[in-house]
Amino acid sequence: MSPIPVILDCDPGVDDAIAFLLAKQLPQLNVLAITSVAGNVGLEYTTYNALGLLEFLDWDIPVYRGATGPIFRKRVEAAEVHGSNGMAGFDLPHTRREVEGIKAWDAIHKYAVEQQGALEIIAVGPLTNLAMAFFKYPDLPHLIKRIVIMGGSAEEGNATPAAEFNIYADPEAADIVFCAGVPMHMCGLDMTMKALMTPAELDQVAALGNKQAIFFRDVVQDIVEFMDRLGIIGINMHDPAAVLYAADDSIFKAYPAGIRVETKGSITQGKTVTDLFSDAKWPRNGFVVMDIDREAFVKQVLELMSKY
Amino acid sequence: MTSKIPIILDGDPGHDDAIAWMLAKASDKLEILACTSVSGNQSIEKTSFNARRVMTLLGIKAPFAMGREEPLHGEPIHAGNIHGETGLDGPALPEPALEAEPVSAVELMAKTIAASIEPVTIVATGPLTNVGALLILHPELKPKIAHISIMGGGLAHGNWTPAAEFNILVDPEAADVVFKSGLPLTMAGLDVTLKALVFPEDFERIRALGNPVALVVAEWLDFFYTFHREIGYAGAPVHDAVAVAALIKPEILTARDYYVQIETSGDFCRGATVADHYGFSHQPPNTHALVDIDREAFIDLLAEAAAWYGKESE
Numbered sequence: 001m002s003p004i005p006v007i008l009d010c011d012p013g014v015d016d017a018i019a020f021l022l023a024k025q026l027p028q029l030n031v032l033a034i035t036s037v038a039g040n041v042g043l044e045y046t047t048y049n050a051l052g053l054l055e056f057l058d059w060d061i062p063v064y065r066g067a068t069g070p071i072f073r074k075r076v077e078a079a080e081v082h083g084s085n086g087m088a089g090f091d092l093p094h095t096r097r098e099v100e101g102i103k104a105w106d107a108i109h110k111y112a113v114e115q116q117g118a119l120e121i122i123a124v125g126p127l128t129n130l131a132m133a134f135f136k137y138p139d140l141p142h143l144i145k146r147i148v149i150m151g152g153s154a155e156e157g158n159a160t161p162a163a164e165f166n167i168y169a170d171p172e173a174a175d176i177v178f179c180a181g182v183p184m185h186m187c188g189l190d191m192t193m194k195a196l197m198t199p200a201e202l203d204q205v206a207a208l209g210n211k212q213a214i215f216f217r218d219v220v221q222d223i224v225e226f227m228d229r230l231g232i233i234g235i236n237m238h239d240p241a242a243v244l245y246a247a248d249d250s251i252f253k254a255y256p257a258g259i260r261v262e263t264k265g266s267i268t269q270g271k272t273v274t275d276l277f278s279d280a281k282w283p284r285n286g287f288v289v290m291d292i293d294r295e296a297f298v299k300q301v302l303e304l305m306s307k308y
Numbered sequence: 309m310t311s312k313i314p315i316i317l318d319g320d321p322g323h324d325d326a327i328a329w330m331l332a333k334a335s336d337k338l339e340i341l342a343c344t345s346v347s348g349n350q351s352i353e354k355t356s357f358n359a360r361r362v363m364t365l366l367g368i369k370a371p372f373a374m375g376r377e378e379p380l381h382g383e384p385i386h387a388g389n390i391h392g393e394t395g396l397d398g399p400a401l402p403e404p405a406l407e408a409e410p411v412s413a414v415e416l417m418a419k420t421i422a423a424s425i426e427p428v429t430i431v432a433t434g435p436l437t438n439v440g441a442l443l444i445l446h447p448e449l450k451p452k453i454a455h456i457s458i459m460g461g462g463l464a465h466g467n468w469t470p471a472a473e474f475n476i477l478v479d480p481e482a483a484d485v486v487f488k489s490g491l492p493l494t495m496a497g498l499d500v501t502l503k504a505l506v507f508p509e510d511f512e513r514i515r516a517l518g519n520p521v522a523l524v525v526a527e528w529l530d531f532f533y534t535f536h537r538e539i540g541y542a543g544a545p546v547h548d549a550v551a552v553a554a555l556i557k558p559e560i561l562t563a564r565d566y567y568v569q570i571e572t573s574g575d576f577c578r579g580a581t582v583a584d585h586y587g588f589s590h591q592p593p594n595t596h597a598l599v600d601i602d603r604e605a606f607i608d609l610l611a612e613a614a615a616w617y618g619k620e621s622e
Binding site: 154155156158160161162230258260261262263264265266267268269271273274275276277278279280282 | 464465466467469470471498502539569571572573575576577578580583584585586589
């Protein structure tokens with residue numbers, strides 16, 4: 001089977017960086033391009049980090065610059081998690097690589113047309129770029145096969161009690177994307193909070209000895225400390241889990257559901273509301289990924305990182 | 309011997325309210341000081357009539373007063389699809405042998421609480437309209453309210469809408485007042501009540517007890533399960549009875565303490581109970597949220613309560 005053509009829409013971001021490391025080695029994925037979006041940190045950093053990561057990985061794919069902030073509201077950041085440059089202070093190699101001359105949403109449409117309906121999107125940041133693309137290109141929903149996101153939660157949030165960060169960062173964009181008519185696969189906190197790697201497992205990765213594997217462990221250390229203060233031992237591999245899901249969903253459990261995003265509540269803005277457990281049902285627009293075989297996940301990570 | 313917990317039963321009977329009241333009356337740990345009705349499962353006229361019929365059937369000798377039709381803010385919502393046209397469809401019930409007091413539910417609550425020597429526990433198994441109004445109109449009585457045990461909400465999801473459970477959705481503003489009150493609050497939400505399933509074989513166990521109350525309870529369960537079976541439930545979720553079980557037999561329940569807020573606005577989330585799992589709000593917990601139940605022990609509790617009515621009449 002030929003690999004799935006995908007665009008990785010992201011806001012690197014520490015766990016985005018790990019997602020890059022895995023995406024490059026996954027035989028099921030053919031990553032055509034990276035699109036950057038403001039999220040964990042500002043767009044200038046996420047774009048710079050995307051270029052730097054490609055340089056570090058010696059990976060020759062184009063980067064398209066996306067949205068500087070949400071469509072209808074002010075930007076929120078997660079710099080306390082990812083450090084002020086988004087890479088936890090980690091210095092990526094300087095690069096002469098440059099972003100392409102068209103915007104992320106134009107690129108998404110261009111690749112979608114070229115791939116004739118086979119393109120999939122893996123979006124691991126706020127969904128602003130995709131919402132812009134759907135605004136601009138009415139034919140786009142028919143051209144994208146599916147969208148796998150890291151974002152949302154059927155249960156509790158991590159940016160607020162109700163909302164997960166990526167959705168909270170641009171709730172209107174998220175709802176636009178959920179309603180666009182493309183099957184949505186929501187890798188939310190329900191699953192990603194179980195995609196945990198322990199410090200010992202991070203050391204196992206680093207022990208593979210290649211520079212990418214050592215980077216893998218080192219770049220997440222600040223987050224490991226941050227999580228420790230929250231009482232969680234290890235680090236949740238939010239974005240990497242979504243990338244692995246997009247490549248092969250056999251170690252995950254996903255359930256069809258109707259999903260919408262609250263954009264107006266006083267304490268629930270950015271909450272992904274699912275009808276998974278309720279008596280009232282909505283039209284189904286996607287899948288909520290609820291579970292992951294953690295042991296198998298860690299094994300996959302080790303296998304992929306050993307390829308470097 | 310420890311003294312009984314003085315309680316007020318506030319509900320919208322309703323099959324599961326009626327079963328909750330059956331459980332409360334049979335318990336030697338509870339003393340029912342008053343009953344009040346609220347608009348919810350059906351209109352206030354219907355839930356009030358049902359409340360009086362249920363009190364008559366169960367032999368609850370306590371004053372009763374009617375609540376109001378409208379929530380504190382917004383339009384009423386009813387659940388006739390689940391509880392039937394009367395709000396308590398199914399078995400024939402006795403005509404009410406008692407009249408409503410000539411005061412509102414809120415004033416009967418206030419009078420009862422003021423007159424009680426011991427602080428009073430409120431068991432609220434319908435929308436929180438009466439309890440919310442009580443706290444707004446009689447804040448001076450708060451020290452005399454020991455505890456509020458509610459059936460309502462869900463930490464992560466709803467039933468009437470994807471985000472909201474019925475009782476909270478009907479009157480989110482009232483729920484907001486109650487959850488912000490600072491009073492000890494036990495929440496029997498969907499997290500636990502969807503595990504409090506009564507299976508068809510349990511109906512038969514209760515029916516086989518043979519006394520008039522047990523027979524009616526079995527038929528209530530038959531009716532209540534009709535709707536739920538159609539949408540895939542393995543049994544009847546007797547939501548409201550969990551709020552009473554929490555007082556009688558807390559040891560069969562598992563709970564977690566959370567700071568819980570009520571969403572009163574939003575396109576999809578009005579009526580959602582939002583729990584602060586990670587302490588974002590830097591507030592101490594305000595809610596003892598029930599999350600699991602020993603189902604077998606819960607069924608035993610219901611069956612023992614139903615059996616009590618047979619012994620009582622001997």
